[in-house]
Amino acid sequence: MTTPVPSAGRHLNCQHSKTSFNHLLFLLLLVFLRKVFASSPPFAQTYTIKHSLAYVNKGNEPKPLMRAWMCHGKTHKDMVDKLASAGIVKAPINKQALRSVDRRNYVLREELSYEDTPLPIGHGATISAPHMHAHVLEDLLPPLLRASKNQPTKPLSILDVGCGSGYLTAVFGRMVGRKSSREAPPFTASSSVLNDGKVYGIDVIPQLVEMSRTNILKEDGDLFDSHTVEVSARDGWKGYPEGSPFEAIHVGAAAATFPKELMKQLAVGGVMVIPVGPDGGIQYLYRVERVGDCGEVVGLSSEGESKGFQEEDYQIRRVLGVKYVPLVRTD
Numbered sequence: 001m002t003t004p005v006p007s008a009g010r011h012l013n014c015q016h017s018k019t020s021f022n023h024l025l026f027l028l029l030l031v032f033l034r035k036v037f038a039s040s041p042p043f044a045q046t047y048t049i050k051h052s053l054a055y056v057n058k059g060n061e062p063k064p065l066m067r068a069w070m071c072h073g074k075t076h077k078d079m080v081d082k083l084a085s086a087g088i089v090k091a092p093i094n095k096q097a098l099r100s101v102d103r104r105n106y107v108l109r110e111e112l113s114y115e116d117t118p119l120p121i122g123h124g125a126t127i128s129a130p131h132m133h134a135h136v137l138e139d140l141l142p143p144l145l146r147a148s149k150n151q152p153t154k155p156l157s158i159l160d161v162g163c164g165s166g167y168l169t170a171v172f173g174r175m176v177g178r179k180s181s182r183e184a185p186p187f188t189a190s191s192s193v194l195n196d197g198k199v200y201g202i203d204v205i206p207q208l209v210e211m212s213r214t215n216i217l218k219e220d221g222d223l224f225d226s227h228t229v230e231v232s233a234r235d236g237w238k239g240y241p242e243g244s245p246f247e248a249i250h251v252g253a254a255a256a257t258f259p260k261e262l263m264k265q266l267a268v269g270g271v272m273v274i275p276v277g278p279d280g281g282i283q284y285l286y287r288v289e290r291v292g293d294c295g296e297v298v299g300l301s302s303e304g305e306s307k308g309f310q311e312e313d314y315q316i317r318r319v320l321g322v323k324y325v326p327l328v329r330t331d
Contacts, residue, residue, distance in 0.1 A: 049258045049311060071131055073114040076102045079130055082116075089134035091141050093194065097174040098134065103127075105218040106167035121165045123205050125325060128252060132322070133168055136273050137175075139287055139319070140248040143271040144175070147247045148195040150269075156197030157243050159265070161236040162252035162327065163201030166212030169231065172199040172250075173223040198227070200243045202234035204328045209233045235330040239265045244299035246270055253327035254283045258316075260309045265298045266290040273319075279326040285319045 073079025277283030
């Protein structure tokens with residue numbers, strides 16, 4: 001008895017059905033991806049101040065920094081190595097600077113020194129998680145390298161707004177400190193070397209300024225001796241005009257809007273990293289680069305000259321979703 005053979009027509013119908021089903025799945029996948037990308041913020045684009053604030057106010061949920069919150073270490077070196085393994089800190093300069101400042105000296109609870117999490121330091125303030133500090137360093141290194149290359153003899157100027165317990169201020173100090181101030185491997189990235197410079201740490205809360213000073217003196221006091229670092233009580237919204245213009249500005253608290261007085265203190269080519277958004281609401285970390293000098297450059301404009309603030313001088317890029325304490329005003 002012979003086994004019946006399926007007809008060619010039936011075989012073709014099965015193939016056609018399979019092809020149609022795969023085509024339908026492909027179309028559904030395209031529709032899904034289109035919705036995902038349409039709802040995701042285009043972080044690579046640049047924005048105006050108005051557009052940036054409008055995006056936050058619409059209630060768009062921020063995206064987390066991938067592989068963050070997981071870089072806990074048993075020792076300080078272990079924590080930094082994990083940040084590097086996760087791809088959060090990449091540049092050798094940043095890695096060495098982080099290794100040179102022990103976070104243990106800048107927290108209140110020593111047993112949590114190397115946890116990848118923000119920690120309270122009193123007065124309603126916190127020290128940011130290590131992965132956030134590493135991310136900030138990566139964003140601020142390029143303008144420092146560029147300025148060092150373009151003007152090899154000009155000292156760099158860095159402003160750390162909301163210096164808190166002093167940790168990141170000290171790390172910045174290790175990046176631009178006089179190379180003789182502490183024995184350490186040379187700070188190099190490829191063939192580029194950072195100029196010496198000055199770091200200004202400011203905080204609106206005098207007790208935190210004193211905490212910064214005390215903590216830096218524990219093991220990093222040579223940064224004061226070499227005049228690489230200074231800390232003082234100031235309103236972060238107003239910045240530090242005496243040290244302006246700055247190649248890099250870090251703001252460690254969330255501003256309700258973009259602080260124009262602070263932006264005017266950026267050097268052309270300089271970059272500010274700042275969280276913006278309402279207290280308790282949706283906040284984003286922004287990278288603000290100064291690309292023009294149509295408006296006032298504090299510290300360079302002629303005496304009596306007032307060109308004001310010109311938004312076209314700046315390129316603003318949204319980086320990632322964050323959660324910070326508010327940047328306090330004094331007026």
